[in-house]
Amino acid sequence: MTSPGAWLRRHDPGLVAVRRAARVTVVACLGFSVCRYVLGEPDMAAYALFGAVALGALSQIPGPPPRRARTLLAMLPVGAVLITLGTLLSFDLVAATAGMFVLGFAVSYVGVGGPRLVGLAAGTQLLYILPCFPPFDPGSLGWRIAGFALAVVLLTAAELVLWPDRSPPPYTDRLAAAVGGLAGCLDAVADAWAGRGRARLEALLPEVVDAAEALRPSQLPPGQAPASASRRDHALATAAGTARLLLGRTADLALADDRDAPDLPAAAALLRVVSGCAAAAAAWLRGEGELPDTDRIAAALREFRAARAAVPPDGIPPKRLRLGSMALQLGEWTKTLVTALRVAGGAPIPPDRTPPSARPGVFWFAREPEWALLWHRLREHLTPRSVYFQGALRLAVALAVARLLAGLFDLSHGFWVLLTILTVLRTTAAETRALLRPALIGTTIGALIAAGLLVLGVPPTTYAILLPFVMLVGFAAGPLLGPGWAQALFTLVISLVFAQVSPADWHLAEARLLDVAVGAAIGVVIGLIAWPRGGSGELHRAAAEFLADAAGVVRETVRVVAEGARPADALPRARRTGRLAEASFALYQSERHPRPGVVDWQATLVAGHHAVRGAEALVRECPTGRLLTCVGPLDLAAADVAARFEHVALGLARRDRTALTAPTLPPPDLDWPTDLGVDLYHLADLRVWLDGLRDDLSRVLAARSGAPEPAVDVRVRLAGIADGAPG
Structure with a gap:
């Protein structure tokens, strides 16, 4: 038989939930008792307790204890403003409801700024x-703010000294493992080209895939992914996404064993430099070396291009030029990786060489002030197509309706209605309905127990003695036992608190049950009306728009490189829609999906990011207008790839499984010239990019049963590690 201690440690590794519940309990009960029984101020006592509950139990503040403590202190002025507005607007039902809608939307929407x-x-x-809620009592405002301030100060101290949580390993450690593994793989590929065997490469690839998979936001502790609007988080997200793309191309190189390529020596030399730059980047991420610069990789790229130009490839079959183009792509992406880390480290970076008409470039954020980056994030998502906007509007409407009904029907302790919405309303209607039953059952049980205590008429000191024990178990019950237990115990906690603030009888428990039922009903109705599919519904549309814009990138890039056309807005538009698609995917991952879908969303998004990243390098580095003699076949190849992107986009937008699973036509059989001199290399660069995109799209459908060959399995896994690729 499993002991309680073993069960607890299995369900709560590190006792994180228990320690957190203990901190909140100590702070809430200490603040409440001092204000109620020492100072004799019931208003101050209520805000000391609920302030601790709000920021300690209902909030999820990520990061190590010192960072959480700083975040709590920063909430002092914000909380004081909200308490003041609530107090002053409680004089009128319409004013309180309007304030609830505006502030409910604003408070929820600013979450677009980051995990904290x-x-x-x-x-x-x-x-x-x-x-x-009434009574309208501006005279008590000072006591209310004082109680909240006491809760914040005590919570801050508790985070630092009272059973503090262990600081999680920094995100840079995981990124260092992936980049360091990438460096080893690149070196092993160069060794394999030199005929030194492939055993080391085959042994390294699975390990590097595991390290890359550890970068997935779904594999990280809550709030650890670099998802804020800060310059550093933008840079780390760009570095992580680039590392994943590099790993995919490394796998392609590992499978392409063309030792007869004319530029093999130059490609091998480039790969050695790329490997060294990646190793230096990993060392810096681990805190063991200097921040690398881009000079070394930039010089290596120049030397590679010069070496290619010195060996005219006339008469060489186009397929034999692929290896060098793939190595060049690796070099360009490694330069992007190093540049991103320099931005993260606060070091200067080279000027943006993106053509003015194609800006902003990939590092548009590098020279922007922090406030401008937050403002840009807020403006970018202020659209009904953003899941952040949808979630904020859904919650604001639900809270405003609840406040209006609570006032119209004069519900006793009506704030419980709104509190229920905060705990029950989820991003999908299905998840909200799933929480409804345990919430109502738990509240009913808790209300019956509370009514029994109130009917017995036990002394108030008994309530004071019971409160910390019930609160400790109640706050730990949610993550350990489920929402039903949490609702039951929290109902009992609230009854014990209000029985100490003012005279109460069993009707208090009755009011709690009624208010929870009303709040749950409002949450279910709003969940059914406003974007009931949650992240899944918006992800289909956002991903479809991203892939459709990626198709535009493909067509425009070929026109720019081959014909010398002026870049339009295809790249900036695709970057923008890519960020919205990533936000939808992040929400999708946080939801429950009992059945796997037909779409591999990770592979879908990486196809779009591959189109954008490859186009950025081609537009920036390739000479333009020198492939006019092969515009015909290039246009046909670009049209084929773009049509495949648009086909998948249409299938996603329509949720048409038949369209997605229907076999596609083989690529067109085109006649490529072999007498363009060094421009054949640029033609090969374009073709490698287009062929890679066609290959990416072949993995959009979720993998079916069957064990693939080991090498193919590694490539498939690499194709699926790009959840969270940046924009």
Whole structure:
């Protein structure tokens, strides 16, 4: 039989949930008891307790304890403003409801700025909800703010000294493992080209795939992914996405064993430099070396291009030029990786060489102030097509409707209605309905127990003694036992608190049950009306738009490189829609999906990112207008790839499984020239990019049963590690 301690450690590794529940319990009970029984101020006591609950239990603040403590202190002025607005707007039902809608939307929407803001949203909402109900008592505002301030100060101290959580390993450690493994693989590929055997490469690839998979946001602790609007997080996300693309191309090189390529020696030399730059980047990420610069990789790229130009490839079959083009792509992406890390480290970077008409470039954020980056993120997602906007509007409407109904029907303790919405409303209607039953059953059980205590008429000291024990178990019950237990115990906690603030009888438990039922009903109705599919529904549309824009990138890039056309807005537009698609995918990953879908969303998004990244390098580095003699076959090849992107995009937008699973036509059999001199290399660069995109799209459908060959399995896994590739 499993002991309670073993069960607890199995369900709560590191006792994170228990330690957090203990901190909140100590702070809430200490603040409440001092204010209620020592100072004799019931208003201050209520805000000391609910302030601790809001920021300690309802909020999820990521990061190590010192960072969480700083975040809590930063919430002091924000909470004071929200409590003030709630108090002043409680004089009128319309004013309180309007304030609830505006502030409910604003508080939820600012979560677009990063994980810390997302984690604070639910708790911050409570700081307005609590005072926006009658009685209208501006005279108590000072005590309310004082109680909240006491809760913040005590929580801050508790985070630092009271059973502090262990600091999670930094994200840079995981990125260092992936980049370091990439360096080893690149060196092993160069060794394999030199005939030194492929055993080391075959042994390294699976390990590097595991390291890259550890970078997935779905594999990270909450809030650890670099998802904020800060310059550093933008840079780390760009570096991680580039590393994943590099790994995919490395696997392609590992499978392409063309030792007769005319530029093999130059490609091998380039790969050695790329490997060294990746190793230096990994060392810096581990804190063991200097921040690398881009001079070395830039010089290697120049030398490679010069070496290629010195060996005219006339008469050589086009397929034999692929290896050098793939190595060149690796070099360009490694330069992007190093540049991203320099931005993350606060070091200067080379000027942006993106053509003015194709800007902003990939490092558009590098020279922007932090406030401008946050403002850009807020503006970019202020659209009904953003999942952040949808979620904020859904919650704001639900809270405003709940506030209006609570006022119209004069519900006793009506703030419980809104608190229920905060805990029950989820991004999909299915998840909201799934929480409804345990919430109601748990609340009913808790209300019956609370009514029994109130009917017995036990002394108030008994409530004070019971409160910390019930609160500790209640706050730990949610993550360990489920929402039903959490609702039951929290109902009991609230009853014990209000029984100490003012005289109460069993009707208090009855009011709690009614309010929870009303709040749950409102949450279910709003969840059914407003974007009921959640991330899944928006992801189909966002990914479809991203792939359609990627098709535009393909057509435009070929026109620019082959014909010398002026770049239009295809690249900036695809970067923008790619960021919205990534936000939708992040939400999709946070939801429950009992059945696997037909679409491999990770492979779908990496196809779009591959189109954008490859186009950026081609437009920036390839001479333009020198492939006019082969515009015909290039246009046909680009049209074929673009049509495949558009075909998948249409299938996603229409949710048409038949269209997605229907076999596609083979690529066109084109007649390529072999007498263009060194421009044949540029033609090969374009063709490698187009062929890679066609290969990416072949993996959009989720993998079916059957064990692929080991090498193919590694390539398939590499194709699927790009969730969270940056824009």
